[in-house]
Amino acid sequence: MAQYVTFVTGINEQIIMEQTHCFHCGDLCKTDHIVYHNKDFCCNGCKTVYEIFSENDLTCYYDLQQAPGATPKVIEGKYEFLKQENIIEKLTEFNDNKTQIVTLSIPHIHCSSCIWILENLNKLSSHITASQVNFGKKTVRVTYHTSDFSLKELVLLLSRIGYEPYISLEDYDTGKNKVNRQLIYKLGIAGFAFGNVMFLSFPEYFEVNEFWLEQYKPLFRWLMFSFSLPVVFYAAQDYFVSAYKGLKSGLLNIDVPIALGIIVLFLRSTSDILFDLGSGFFDSLTGLVFFLLLGKFFQQKTYAFLSFERDYKSYFPIAITKIENSEETPIQIYDIKKGDRLLIRNEELIPVDGILINGKARIDYSFVTGESETISKKSGDKVFAGGKQTSGVIEMEALKSVEQSYLTQLWSNDVFNKKKEDSFTNITNTISKRFTIFVLTIAFVSTAYWLVTDASKALNVFTAVLIIACPCAIALSAPFTFGNLLRLFGKFKFYVKNASVIEQLASINTIIFDKTGTITSNKKSTVTYDGDMLSINEEALLKNTLRGSNHPLSRSLYNILNEHNIITLNHFEEHIGKGIEASHHADHIKIGSAKFVGINETTALNTTVHISTNNNYKGKYIFYNSYRKGLSKLFNQLKKDFDLVILSGDNEGEYENLKKLLPSKTKLIFNQKPNDKLEYIKYHQTEGAKILMVGDGLNDAGALAQSNVGIAISENINVFSPACDAILDASKLNKLHLFIKASKSALKIIKWSFVLSFIYNIIGLYFAVTGQLSPVIAAILMPLSSISIVVFTTISTNFLNRKL
Incomplete structure (x- = not known):
């Protein structure tokens, strides 16, 4: 990295001086510079960084760009304040005493080498599990284990390799960055x-x-x-x-x-x-x-x-159940205030940081940390936004109002982003x-x-x-074009994750619908009971078991049952696609399909939910589905351009009704478990199908993630699936064909923009080349x-x- 500069000092006299640049940072080296591995370094700091990269097989950092590093600064004692728990709480966005997640501002991020080294921090420290760079905002989001590693050590590690974070507690307190007025x-x-x-x-x-x-x-x-x-x-x-x-x-x-x-x-x-x-x-x-x-x-x-981005942060159609004066009321999550008592059901995301009050919590933080291990919590423990409750119902007290930006970050997490062109x-x-x-x-x-x-x-x-x-x-x-269309979609309660989803939506040729909770309305369904009368204790156990589930049929059945005292279940388990089982003291209950409760059922004409208590079959609830308004018209509009499929986990009882309601070419497939739906989509994708999956976001999470575009239907329920590409308010399902048509039109607008730009450039170049156009x-x-x-x-x- 040596350069030679010639200075002319007289008519015939020249002095040639050698200029040597640092291999790491590119700065000019002084005469007493350091040579290591036949490479020049301006100081011990740059040499140390090179040694760290060399020892960890990360020297290809220098292959991406010449001299990409920065000279590490002497910072001994500068970050002692990062040992204080109250400061750590302010800086970290997730902290359960085992894992911490922090987003740090790194002003030095400027090239592909920076991104590469910062996203490979796990090779420098085994305690770091993941790191993700936002190049535009010059930030890195780091997930690390706290057993033998701390926030201070993370900051010192970043500083040693030339990426000292900018930490301002004032910014973290206000949550606002200073406006760049440059x-x-x-x-x-x-x-x-x-x-x-x-x-x-x-x-x-x-x-x-x-x-x-x-x-x-x-x-x-x-x-x-x-x-x-x-x-x-x-x-x-x-x-x-x-x-x-x-x-x-x-x-x-x-x-x-x-x-x-x-x-x-x-x-x-x-x-x-x-x-x-x-x-x-x-x-x-x-x-x-x-x-x-x-x-x-x-x-x-x-x-x-x-x-x-500003729009969909505030309009997620996700509700949570608030407990006030012993009454359970669904509220929008952005209405949560500090001190509110919240009910979190099975498979439901925790929307805010809070304190666990009642219930047995087993929380899956994989949406946040990427690790699937569930963590048990007891009353009085702190729980964090983004965790998913996996073991029945719990009650918690909110420690702060909801952070929509956090849910936005969760929805946009790369874990759930499919690589789409x-x-x-x-x-x-x-x-x-x-x-x-x-x-x-x-x-x-x-x-x-x-x-x-x-x-x-x-x-x-x-x-x-x-x-x-x-x-x-x-x-x-x-x-x-895409930005404006996303804003307009938001006005009509169709919340799309990012611009690439619109492009994918315009290219689909097959649309698959779930049945229960998607094309049927839970609020309008009627239910009858056929079987032995349930005792008071059995009905109370049934009611409290349903209380912990978010399945559309569970919610419908829960709402029609008589009120009973709330009891704490000893055991609760939901078998996705099959049913629920729970126990209280010596009593045990199973709710779900006929096979799940242990009986053989002849073909039913309607959707049914069977009940057994203490291994004794009691009876079944029969659901008379009410289909969403405008469904038949929607399918007739879609059939002109798309292959239509109904994939349902229910039995074939609704086959005749659907056959009359939907176009003749619509495929009707029943008794499909969640994995069956996923495999069906995967198989048809291999045959060239571009699939849009419309589901309820709970049982259909895998299918939504596998499809080219996954839309979760929301009926003011508490389920949020980060794996989906868009959320559609249930009342707007009848406009689905218009959203797809608008996406296709957006691509035409972009193509016409290209044409107009080319025409303008050709005309402009003609006048410029012929000398008829001045620079101003x-x-x-x-x-x-x-x-x-x-x-x-x-x-x-x-x-x-x-x-x-």
Whole structure:
């Protein structure tokens, strides 16, 4: 990593000095630098980091980018405060004394090497189980065991390898980060300089020769030069940094031609006034940067307005049961307040941190930590948001209000994200890369032509081509279209996880529906009992067993039974797809399918739930299903374009009713266990089917995760499945075909945006190459092209709103 620099000290004398750069951080080494493994290091800190990577077989960190590291700082004693429990509680988002999860801000994250090393922290310490980088926010989320490892040791480890976290307790207390106002400052400086340079250019514009020529021409020109300095070296620095990083990584990003245009304008203008050749192009230069930043500011403000993330955080249609004055009332989770007493049923997620009050808790934190081991908790223990109760019903007291952002993070967890192709992102990146090469080629060829024919136009042509032909509009079309559509879907209670789901939704050719709780309405079903009368004790045991389950049939049956005193069960177990069993003292009960309770049943005409107590069969509850409003019309609309399937875990009792209600080509398959549904989807996917699964989110979690798009139907129930791709309010099921149609239309909008952008660039390039377009006009037109694409996509997607 040595470089040689030649200094000329006399006519014939030269001194050659060797400059050596640090292998780890790239800084210039001093004369007393350290050599280790034939590599140069500027200090012991960088050498130590290299040793750590070398010992743990992580030296390919240096293969991703040359000298990507930072020099570790001496921080002995700096993080002693991280031993205090109250501070650890504030900083960690999960802490059960065995496992902790913390998200730390790492300002030094800047390249692929940073991401790679931070996501391989488990190789540096066996106590770390997972680490995930958010490159945009420059954060890393780390999960680690606390047996022989602590938050302080994690921070020190990060600091030793050159990634010292930024920790501000003030930020954690308020939950808000300071707003980055850099763009506003840069825009203000560029606008101020542009206005003044235009004012100082008036004598040149109007060819005033008297006092201008004699006294003030040099002064005005050097003033224009002075105003351009903060514009070039401060306001435009983001373009230079982005272009430099792209070139350093071997990529031609869209900022390369912009940065090149700014440099050429500045150097040419400076040489003009230096050698008294003219006033230069400082008006075009400052105007260019101002309008570029103005376009960037507009894009940021518009995207913030369209941001779908803010919307679905507050509208998860998930309810929780609140206990108040011995009454159980379902409330939306964002209405939870500190001190509320909450009922958590079996297979239900804990929405907030709290204290366990009643019941036997066995909590599965795999949604949070990725580890499936369940943890037992007793009364008085703390329980954390994101855990799933797996052993009956518990009661807890909320320690704080719900954090929607936490549920958003859980829903977006990579554990549940299937690797799906985002083709429009790939198209955008490919076009942008090739477009830059294309633009640079045209710029150099056209400049060479004008240098031969009319050298006075060459510079204007070069800069105008670089500026006017920018693929920004292409890059904006997909995120703005999808972002706006996600926001509109949210208005209609259809909450989609991310933009790629819309793309997948537009490509489906098969739709599979669950029956119970999906196409049937639990609130309108009627139930009758056929069998021996239940005693008071048996009915109380039945009621309290159903109280702990979230299955749609359990909820329906629970709501029609008479009120009984709440009892604490000795044992509770839910067998997904089969039934529930529980015991209280000497009494034992089974609720579920005929086979589950131990009897042979002839074909039933309706959905049935059987009961046995102490191994004695008692009878069955018969459900007369009420199908959702508009179901027949929905299926008739969908049958034109899709293969339709009903996959039900119930018996064939509803076969005739469904056959009359649904189109003739609809496949009806019954007696399907959760795993059977998953395997059915997997098999048909191998045959080329693109499957949309619509289910209730509990029994169908595996099928939802396996399908190309999984939609969980919500009827204000307490079940939340992070494995689904979208949540649809049950009242909006009859609009499903419109949501799919809107997704297809969104792809058409993006394609038309590409076409409009190409037309604009071809026209702009014609005027630029022929010398009819000045750089400052090009600078005005470039952000206007981006704005026009944003306006087009926004108006087009809002037009879809009318159809919805």
